[in-house]
Amino acid sequence: MKFQDLQQLNAHYADELKKVASEVIDSGWYLQGKRVAAFENRLSDYLGCRYTVSVGNGLDALRLIFKAYLEIGTMRPGDEIIVPANTFIATVLAITDNQLKPVFVDPDIQTFNLDMEKVEMNITERTRAIVVVHLYGRCCWNEKLKQLAKKYNLRIIEDNAQAIGAVSRVEGFNGTYKTGTLGDAAGISFYPAKNLGALGDAGAVTTNDPKLAKVIRALANYGSAEKYISVYHGLNSRMDELQAAFLSVKLKYLDEENRARRQIALWYDTYLNHPDIIKPCVECSEDHVWHQYVIRTTRREELRSYLERQGIPTVIHYPVPPHKQVCYHQYKDLDLPVSVLLGREVLSLPISPVITESDVIEISSCIARF
Numbered sequence: 001m002k003f004q005d006l007q008q009l010n011a012h013y014a015d016e017l018k019k020v021a022s023e024v025i026d027s028g029w030y031l032q033g034k035r036v037a038a039f040e041n042r043l044s045d046y047l048g049c050r051y052t053v054s055v056g057n058g059l060d061a062l063r064l065i066f067k068a069y070l071e072i073g074t075m076r077p078g079d080e081i082i083v084p085a086n087t088f089i090a091t092v093l094a095i096t097d098n099q100l101k102p103v104f105v106d107p108d109i110q111t112f113n114l115d116m117e118k119v120e121m122n123i124t125e126r127t128r129a130i131v132v133v134h135l136y137g138r139c140c141w142n143e144k145l146k147q148l149a150k151k152y153n154l155r156i157i158e159d160n161a162q163a164i165g166a167v168s169r170v171e172g173f174n175g176t177y178k179t180g181t182l183g184d185a186a187g188i189s190f191y192p193a194k195n196l197g198a199l200g201d202a203g204a205v206t207t208n209d210p211k212l213a214k215v216i217r218a219l220a221n222y223g224s225a226e227k228y229i230s231v232y233h234g235l236n237s238r239m240d241e242l243q244a245a246f247l248s249v250k251l252k253y254l255d256e257e258n259r260a261r262r263q264i265a266l267w268y269d270t271y272l273n274h275p276d277i278i279k280p281c282v283e284c285s286e287d288h289v290w291h292q293y294v295i296r297t298t299r300r301e302e303l304r305s306y307l308e309r310q311g312i313p314t315v316i317h318y319p320v321p322p323h324k325q326v327c328y329h330q331y332k333d334l335d336l337p338v339s340v341l342l343g344r345e346v347l348s349l350p351i352s353p354v355i356t357e358s359d360v361i362e363i364s365s366c367i368a369r370f
């Protein structure tokens with residue numbers, strides 16, 4: 001068993017992928033062409049947002065959002081950005097890369113996501129934005145967050161790298177809203193192992209803000225909206241035609257694959273039982289797309305090597321929280337006990353659309369003997 005078998009996953013649509021790849025090769029057009037434009041439109045339609053700007057990867061998507069806000073004047077270097085302490089390092093890199101200051105907030109231990117109760121006490125007059133990370137695929141959102149943003153005039157930026165396709169119910173409107181359309185701007189990653197994975201690096205920004213979309217599109221293309229006319233100190237971060245063509249194929253299967261992940265989470269919930277293991281809560285179905293199935297145990301290292309000996313691979317997302325990383329040594333003494341505890345106790349079990357009920361039964365009965 002592999003933790004995530006991308007070969008087996010992509011074999012499902014290998015014929016379609018090979019067909020579009022040869023179309024791109026034969027077209028002679030490899031960047032900023034009609035396949036990228038078509039994918040951007042498809043993604044905007046799928047999510048229900050006005051603009052999708054494709055970029056090189058998920059970290060760039062997030063970096064470019066902050067960079068654009070600096071260009072527009074919404075933010076200035078040294079401004080504070082509230083960010084969950086329990087996240088992948090890229091969320092924080094996007095902030096510090098723009099000379100902004102991360103203000104870490106501990107997560108809720110049940111959801112692993114930003115603890116909404118702790119946000120307001122961390123707002124100061126330098127605060128300009130709140131970043132929400134829909135960690136492991138679980139939507140992190142509530143009405144209170146929107147009200148806080150309004151009260152203090154803050155932007156809400158979603159790190160939607162792990163939750164594409166998750167749906168949140170926003171009160172006061174008819175219908176439902178997907179992650180990536182809830183805040184002011186969102187970054188998505190199409191890293192191969194994400195729920196919608198390319199066959200290489202790719203990412204996108206989604207937003208309803210026309211000005212922001214325009215600035216990001218220019219910034220990602222050397223800072224030029226018009227060829228050889230440079231308005232901003234930009235960078236080169238573009239999705240290529242090949243990845244866009246692959247992603248258009250795979251987008252068609254995303255909902256089906258997210259349903260499969262949800263089913264696997266339900267199977268784990270049914271079959272997995274051990275006194276030393278805390279399972280993730282599975283009650284709020286539509287708002288979780290199960291990028292990872294993460295359990296907690298105080299006996300993690302022991303369990304991990306036991307499972308490895310049985311041929312069951314596991315991964316730790318993430319063993320060291322950002323504020324304890326060498327590159328952020330200035331934050332190492334911050335008091336963020338929940339993040340540190342999660343760093344010691346979390347363990348991700350295999351979950352991907354190719355995992356079957358019998359795989360889950362096998363893993364669960366193996367754990368029952370631990």
Ligand SMILES: *Cc1c(COP(=O)(O)O)cnc(C)c1O
Pocket residue numbers: 057058059060087088090091133159161162188189190191201202203
């Ligand atoms: C994967 C990921 C990123 C970065 O995306 P890349 O495409 O790998 O640059 C950012 N944030 C989170 C939460 C991620 O999981």
